[in-house]
Amino acid sequence: MERHDLLRLVQDTLDDFASMMPDGPPDTLDESTALFGPGGLFDSIGLVTFLADLEEQVNDEADAVITVADERALSAEKSPFRSIASLVDHLAARLTEE
Amino acid sequence: MSEQRTAMVTGARKGIGRHLVEHLLASGWHVTGCSRKASELRHDNYTHFEADVSDEKAAKTLFKSIRKGAGRLDALINNAGIAGMNHALLTPMDAVERVLRTNVMGTFLYSREAAKLMKRGGGGRIVNFSTVAVPMALEGEAAYAASKAAVESLTRVLAREFGSFGITVNAVGPTPIDTDLIRAVPEDKIRGLLSRQALPRLGEYADVTNVVDFFLRPESAFVTGQVIYLGGVS
Numbered sequence: 001m002e003r004h005d006l007l008r009l010v011q012d013t014l015d016d017f018a019s020m021m022p023d024g025p026p027d028t029l030d031e032s033t034a035l036f037g038p039g040g041l042f043d044s045i046g047l048v049t050f051l052a053d054l055e056e057q058v059n060d061e062a063d064a065v066i067t068v069a070d071e072r073a074l075s076a077e078k079s080p081f082r083s084i085a086s087l088v089d090h091l092a093a094r095l096t097e098e
Numbered sequence: 099m100s101e102q103r104t105a106m107v108t109g110a111r112k113g114i115g116r117h118l119v120e121h122l123l124a125s126g127w128h129v130t131g132c133s134r135k136a137s138e139l140r141h142d143n144y145t146h147f148e149a150d151v152s153d154e155k156a157a158k159t160l161f162k163s164i165r166k167g168a169g170r171l172d173a174l175i176n177n178a179g180i181a182g183m184n185h186a187l188l189t190p191m192d193a194v195e196r197v198l199r200t201n202v203m204g205t206f207l208y209s210r211e212a213a214k215l216m217k218r219g220g221g222g223r224i225v226n227f228s229t230v231a232v233p234m235a236l237e238g239e240a241a242y243a244a245s246k247a248a249v250e251s252l253t254r255v256l257a258r259e260f261g262s263f264g265i266t267v268n269a270v271g272p273t274p275i276d277t278d279l280i281r282a283v284p285e286d287k288i289r290g291l292l293s294r295q296a297l298p299r300l301g302e303y304a305d306v307t308n309v310v311d312f313f314l315r316p317e318s319a320f321v322t323g324q325v326i327y328l329g330g331v332s
Binding site for chain 1: 154155158159162165166214217218262
């Protein structure tokens with residue numbers, strides 16, 4: 001999958017999770033949108049549920065079996081789940097390694 | 099998405115797992131089973147995968163296949179298990195690791211992947227396998243009992259983590275049943291063990307099926323995080 005396909009997939013999946021965003025969905029979802037932390041879209045359980053769903057979507061569309069929340073992601077100094085851009089980069093890297 | 103209720107049974111090739119598969123098929127479920135070796139069971143509503151339950155990639159491939167096929171998963175029976183019966187002083191570490199990988203990691207991995215699928219359908223049932231060796235603190239079963247104590251802990255924590263998705267997580271703790279798992283255990287040890295039960299007899303497959311059926315019933319939606327031991331052990 002190309003990076004722009006992953007970005008679209010992340011945005012589409014976020015649209016489905018609007019009801020789990022404590023402050024409601026933002027007007028625009030661009031790469032700088034924060035997913036978690038100050039000003040982020042999700043609380044912790046919302047992020048977990050979103051990532052689990054996204055993993056299925058990515059694996060289905062890319063015909064892959066990656067794990068989104070893997071050891072490296074969870075121990076990284078800067079979380080790949082902090083923004084849409086970092087998440088898309090993370091997904092692209094894992095798919096490349098597959 | 100299929101209209102038929104769908105279950106996944108690990109350790110499905112023989113013993114209790116095979117019995118549970120046949121019981122669920124007879125009750126109208128579509129069943130996916132897995133074991134390390136191929137199954138001889140042939141049924142229109144049965145699909146078998148050869149997979150080690152501690153293999154993450156194999157598990158993800160298997161659950162992806164269920165998602166793309168039936169599109170739903172209503173029940174997971176984490177039956178796959180390895181027993182290791184030996185005095186701790188004579189238990190090699192690779193045996194301990196094998197027991198922990200199958201019993202603990204396998205249960206964790208399959209529960210995690212199943213929950214991802216179940217939450218899409220609004221809920222589901224996970225049934226884990228413990229053993230009376232946990233409350234009885236049986237000598238000679240240190241690794242096995244410890245692994246099943248971990249399964250009980252998983253059962254309680256996952257019940258809380260998955261509760262908001264409508265998923266219940268419970269466990270059944272069978273007494274010894276006449277399966278391959280206990281065939282190597284000396285007869286006098288089995289007799290001694292049975293004498294400590296309130297109901298001193300070997301368990302039967304039907305005893306286990308009865309508890310699993312209870313956890314799977316729609317009316318059991320408010321029962322989660324529980325371990326039911328057979329034979330009057332507590």
